[in-house]
Amino acid sequence: MSFNLKLLNLFFGMCTGTTGLPPDLHRLGYIPETVETTFSNSEDRNVAPDLIIASAQAHHTVCFEWKSGANTEADQLQRYSRVVPNDLVAKAFVHVNKCATHDIAIIGKDEHRGTIPIGVRDGGYAFPVMVTTATGMETILNAYTHVPTDGVFRPLNVNWDTVPTSFFPLDADSELWEFAEHAIPHVLEQMIKGAPRIRMDDLAKSMIPLYDRMRPDYKGQLKQKIQQVMDHASRAQFSTYLQRSPRAVAGVMQTPTWDVIDNPLVGMADKRQKAWKAMQKKHESLINYFKNPQRQEVLEMDEGEAVR
């Protein structure tokens, strides 16, 4: 799971009081306000925090910017420094009751703890800077202006092995086996309802939260992975049930589509029960195929001929 997705899921989990995570942010009344929303600062220049959380109880808002690389960007930090409470209320639409005070917080990786604070320190900004560690997260520069919030991260103990993954399960960096894991239940859900075909766009929308809001090039990366998984499934494990639509291959349809050529999930109850058992084995086999680093890829030729 990418650094971005891991942190997004962690903070959603902590704010919603999810079991297995520190409960402090939830107890302080924080809720996730918005994800990757762009708004302009007091100088009319854009900022786009990865996540904004806010608490009516603490009257405090935190804009998070996470950095998977080694450095911060001077211009970006300068733009964040010009965010005032009115920007949060009027342009990021955070309730006025939640942003009497606010912080911009930077989160980097442990391996960059030497370089990540440099820009903040050199710019004289008061932004708390944190790094993820093997056991959670710690603040390495500055402090949150809201003292109880600051206490949450001194340090934050997290078992990374069991951090939630299901608020935002996939991004363009996710592995193909993860796409396989999520795609098939969506396909089966459609098949139970008697769908004659599975459309890529529908699949992407139901698998990936906030898909409609993503940039076209980013959607393209996601769709490429879904297509790779679905094409393999329809040629191998699920070939009895699915077939890449010849019309989609020929470009007649606007989105890649897979026809349901046999649907054992509708019809007599006894037959369905057997089919579900078979589906579980096929799904497992598909996931294992994509987990195998030695897998042999099957490439589709223009005419639909498969080559290995």
Add this chain to the structure above:
Amino acid sequence: MATRLEEVMSHAYTELEDRQRLEAGTSLLKTYLLEAHSNDPAHQEVLRILTTAFSPEMLGEKSRSRVHETDEEFFFRVDTQWASNNAEFFVDASDHRFWVLHSASNSVKADRILHRIIAADNHLDSAWLPIQLLERIADMGSFRGLFLDYDRRRVPDVEFDVPDAPVEYLKMQLWGNRARQVLEILRQPNAFANATTLSKVKIKHWLDRTVDDASFSLDEVKWDGKITARGTSFQSHINLVGSIYRNYAERVRGFEQRFSLRYGIEADHGNKATMTGEPLNITFSRPIADLEKFLAAVFGGTDPFRLWGTPVSLSNNFYRVTAIDMHVTNRITFEISPDFIRVFLPDGSCGNTIIRLYTNLQHYYDSQVVLAAGGGEALF
């Protein structure tokens, strides 16, 4: 319909009072609480769901059923036969989602037919009454007795023939006012706290005792939504059924409202991306002993959990399952470690899924399992 069902109730009551047994061919009144799923609340849609549910496709080729409409909208009568089982059901679908089925047919046969239909049809499910709800129901009348039913064998993640093995199964009937005291003793930490699962309560319920002490029903309310009744007043029975179902329906709808994860884009707020809802959290009185065996039992797609999914290992002893609820055939995601289960309900999920899982875990795994919202707020 009401007159006929009242006759069945009072006849059975008199028989049992006078002879302590029922005459051959005489049955008690059974009421089954069923949850139905459809996006269309119209009478014709209810008829369609019923007709499909009782069709040979669901019941099997050796079945024959007829669904009769009645003078009243949303009320139906069903005659059905499957193999050697036959039964008659009176269906009240006036709440298009929470149906009430009555039957005066042989209990074993009626149960078999309904069980088969619910297992096969993905529009229908039982109402599942967890321990806490049954205890509340026990207070809706004068308490008369209880049943306990715990069976760990359905989720066999431990060896039962070793020293210090947990309780394999615990079943008990307790009649009389002191039954509750026995229950408290069994629930002591040094007794069988995590294997004492209330499965049925028996109460005497009056419509209004201050007005008429002689009009009452004696009801046995079971955890799978079956209520068996005898007594002098069908109205009293119906009144109790209504109270139970209102309580249950509120829970189901409340869960859907509060816990479904909804992702949205607020176009009038600068395309602000938001998420509402929260996961549900399940914790146990002791860690899951063997996670792989546990997952195989819960996500096999069969009764009683009716969840289908492929467990995927994310790290040592931490799994994710993107499952399908076989009842409504919707997706639902689980994250499971030995200490907890997180449940992520997508928008449009059915709250009944959660109550079924929780209730069945009480019966087949851990009587002390806890279902909680964020921050540990217990939901039952």
